[in-house]
Amino acid sequence: MKLKPAILVVDDSPELLRMMVTLLQRAGCAVTGAASGEQGLALALAGHFDLAVLDIDLPGMTGFELCRCLKETPGRDPLPVIFVSGRSSADDRQQGLALGAADYIEKPFEAPLFARRVLTGVEIISR
Secondary structure, rough: OOOOOOEEEOOOOOOHHHHHHHHHHHHOEEEEOOOOOOHHHHHHHHHOOOEEEEOOOOOOOOHHHHHHHHHOOOOOOOOEEEEEEOOOHOOOOOOHHHHHOEEEEOOOHHHHHHHHHHHHHHHHHHO
């Protein structure tokens, strides 16, 4: 029996966080949500996740900073990341991908497309 992919979703908008968690749960994932970069980092370090979905504009620690921490934590494999952000500039996308993100999804997004891209990211990473 195949295990459900474990996804960490970090977004400071309660409505968007709830929606992304629900979409990924309906797609068959085990999902944990966090409302800040610090909370997301604590959860990532305490548990095992296959992928993190990060907003960029978070209170305190930005998504870019969180991504850097998830990629560079000594003694742990780098956690794959997909950014989901309202930032649509080429510079932001380039910065996210340069940090090692597997994908960059712009808000607003279509719900089915969001879930499909996250699941595709999990499949590619698990190969």
